[in-house]
Amino acid sequence: MIVVNSLTGGYGERLIVKDVSFTAEKGEFLGILGPNGSGKTTLMKLLTGMMAPAKGNVLLCGRPVGAYKPRELAKIMAVLPQHTEQAFTFTVKETVSFGRYPFQKGLFRQTNQKDEEIVQDAMEMAGIAQYAHHPVQHLSGGERQRVYLAQALAQQPDVLCLDEPTTFLDLKYQKDLLDIVKRLTREKGLTAVSIFHDLNAASQYCDYLLMMKEGCAYPKQTPEQALTKQKIEDIYGTSVSAFHQETSPKPLIAIVPEDGNEKGPRSVPFSSLINKRGNTVTLHTDRPLRLLSTAADGTGFSWSRRLVSACGGKENDYVCRTFDSVCIAVTAHHSLWVLVSGSLSDQAFARLLMAASEARTQALFGKQAKGDIVIAASQTGHEPDISHAEQIIRRGVKQCVKAAEEGGI
Numbered sequence: 001m002i003v004v005n006s007l008t009g010g011y012g013e014r015l016i017v018k019d020v021s022f023t024a025e026k027g028e029f030l031g032i033l034g035p036n037g038s039g040k041t042t043l044m045k046l047l048t049g050m051m052a053p054a055k056g057n058v059l060l061c062g063r064p065v066g067a068y069k070p071r072e073l074a075k076i077m078a079v080l081p082q083h084t085e086q087a088f089t090f091t092v093k094e095t096v097s098f099g100r101y102p103f104q105k106g107l108f109r110q111t112n113q114k115d116e117e118i119v120q121d122a123m124e125m126a127g128i129a130q131y132a133h134h135p136v137q138h139l140s141g142g143e144r145q146r147v148y149l150a151q152a153l154a155q156q157p158d159v160l161c162l163d164e165p166t167t168f169l170d171l172k173y174q175k176d177l178l179d180i181v182k183r184l185t186r187e188k189g190l191t192a193v194s195i196f197h198d199l200n201a202a203s204q205y206c207d208y209l210l211m212m213k214e215g216c217a218y219p220k221q222t223p224e225q226a227l228t229k230q231k232i233e234d235i236y237g238t239s240v241s242a243f244h245q246e247t248s249p250k251p252l253i254a255i256v257p258e259d260g261n262e263k264g265p266r267s268v269p270f271s272s273l274i275n276k277r278g279n280t281v282t283l284h285t286d287r288p289l290r291l292l293s294t295a296a297d298g299t300g301f302s303w304s305r306r307l308v309s310a311c312g313g314k315e316n317d318y319v320c321r322t323f324d325s326v327c328i329a330v331t332a333h334h335s336l337w338v339l340v341s342g343s344l345s346d347q348a349f350a351r352l353l354m355a356a357s358e359a360r361t362q363a364l365f366g367k368q369a370k371g372d373i374v375i376a377a378s379q380t381g382h383e384p385d386i387s388h389a390e391q392i393i394r395r396g397v398k399q400c401v402k403a404a405e406e407g408g409i
Contacts, residue, residue, distance in 0.1 A: 001026045001159060001191045002047070006056035009046045015054060016042040018215040024208075026158075027189045029182060030220070031202035034212030035236050040195045041082075041163060043212070047193065048079050048161050060159065074102040078152035080145075082163040082195075092139070092147050093132040096123055099154030119154050125180050126150035127173070141168035149177060153184075160184075162194035166201060174198075178205045199253045203227050211235055223250045268378045270327035270339040271320050276311060281318045281331045283307040283339075289376040292349040294357070301346070307374060309335045319403045323396040325384060330397075330404040335371025336360055338393055342384045344377040355390040359397035364405075 002024040010016035017039045024030045032040050045051040047058055049065040058065045060076060068076070078099070099122065100115040111119070123129040126146040131139060136147055145168050152160060160181065166174040182205050184190040196202035202209060202223070209226040211218040213235045218226070229242040232253060239256040274283045288303040309331040311317040320329040327339040338356050353375045360369055 001028075001061065002193070003059040003062075004047070004056070005059070007043070007046055007053055007058060008055035009051055009053040010042060016215050017046060019056070020212075020215075020217040021056075022210055022217065022220045024159075024191050024193055026191055027185050028208065029185045029192045029206045030194070031206035031209045032193065032195045032212065033199060033202055033209055033226075033235075037214075038212040038235075039215040040212055042215075043217075044161060044163055044193075044195055048077065049073060071102045074155060074157075076157060077159040077161065078155040078157035080149055080152045080160070080162045080165055082167060089135045089137055091133050092128055092136055092150075093119065093123065095136050095147055096128075096150045096154050099151040102155065118156065119150075122150040122153040125153055127176055142170060142173055145169060146173065146177065149180070153180075157190070159191045159193070162192065164195050164197055166198065174201065181205070199227060199232070203250045203252065204248075227251045227253060267325060268339070268341045268380075270341070271322050274318075274320055274329060276318060279311055281309045281311050281329070283329075283337070285378075287378065287380075289339075290344070290349075290379050291374055291376050292353055293372055293374045294353070295372045295374075301349070307337060307376065309337070309371070319400045319407065321396060321400055321403075323392045326389060326392050326396060328393070328396045328400045330400045331371065333371035334360060334364065334369035334401060334404065336369075336373045336397065336401075338373070338375045338397070340375070340377040340384070340389070342377060342381050343379045344375075344383060348383060348386045348389075349375050349377070351386055352389060352393055355393045356397050359394040360401055363398040363401035 004020060004022050007020045008015055008018055020043060032043065034040050042051070046053055047065070049058075049068065052066060060068070065073065096119050097111055097115070100111055100118065104111065104115070120129065123132060126149045128143060128146045128150055131143065131147075136144060139147065145165065149165065162181070165177055169177060178201060181190070181192050181194070185192050206223060208220045209223055210220050211226055211231065227242065229240060232240050232242070241254045241256055243252045243254065245252060268285070270283065273285055274281060284306050286305070288305050291302050291304055292300070311332045318329060318331040320327065325341040329337040329339070336356055338352060340352070344352070353373060356373050356375065360373070
């Protein structure tokens with residue numbers, strides 16, 4: 001559908017886009033990503049024929065974009081810019097109807113019944129049909145953006161180009177707009193090319209990503225190939241974390257604040273943070289801990305600043321000992337906290353949970369423990385040697401459980 005060959009262009013002698021080549025096939029959702037000044041908007045202007053290239057070309061359906069007459073191009077390609085202003089006050093329906101202009105004939109360009117139906121469908125898809133007779137200027141920025149999306153959809157294009165389409169939208173309407181575009185690529189074979197600033201939105205919705213830096217483009221890749229921690233940090237020049245979901249191979253990206261990007265070891269004095277009040281033992285930290293628990297009502301991994309466990313009425317009704325960077329606490333019913341100063345991967349969490357469970361079972365000599373096991377990590381510094389950590393936990397859990405048994409806990 002779109003073939004870009006060695007595309008180079010910019011403003012006068014200042015070249016912004018440099019030797020970019022890629023394709024976008026029918027039914028494909030392609031995202032363009034990169035930091036400010038990387039050439040994304042200039043590339044979009046070259047793709048849509050708003051700028052003539054200094055070198056290379058853009059082929060749309062096998063024909064150079066610049067060879068199309070404006071009305072002819074508008075029947076194939078629709079463009080949703082980042083900012084759209086109106087000099088005159090038109091209603092929502094009138095504004096959306098402008099999308100039918102390339103198809104209208106005659107001196108007065110009047111709409112017919114087919115045009116009316118297409119405009120109504122476009123407004124309903126964009127969720128703005130209830131504003132049909134409202135002046136566009138009376139709408140919020142997000143509502144206006146959906147009006148212009150409906151106008152683009154009214155063109156019934158084969159290709160839809162979008163420049164940061166969710167900029168003014170709240171979370172619900174971001175999802176709604178991208179759902180519409182994705183559904184049209186899947187059901188109607190629409191080719192969508194969109195600039196994104198939101199890496200996670202691009203990851204979840206796009207089939208392929210084109211990453212840009214300083215006017216150059218990396219090869220087109222799937223989100224799971226393109227959005228790696230190393231590549232994002234290289235392109236954007238900032239620290240991030242990349243997380244993989246359980247239900248999708250597409251990654252989620254999170255920025256890492258300066259005080260959270262601790263490379264060296266940082267020991268957390270867990271034992272001094274554990275307190276007994278009444279019939280409960282609590283641990284409270286200023287920094288959230290990442291947790292994995294065996295609790296029946298647990299939902300896998302979570303974050304918390306506070307741990308709570310029941311205990312009896314004795315003064316020292318729990319056992320707490322520290323082994324290197326691991327603190328182990330045993331409370332009533334042999335509930336077990338394993339607290340790690342360090343950063344653990346999901347696999348490491350699972351291994352340490354299994355090691356703690358096996359060690360507790362062995363220490364109880366056939367007795368059944370009723371309490372839960374919690375593995376908690378500060379997620380600061382480097383990941384410890386997991387094999388060594390397993391050995392520490394197996395030895396430490398047995399010692400703590402034995403001490404708890406001897407103390408009648």
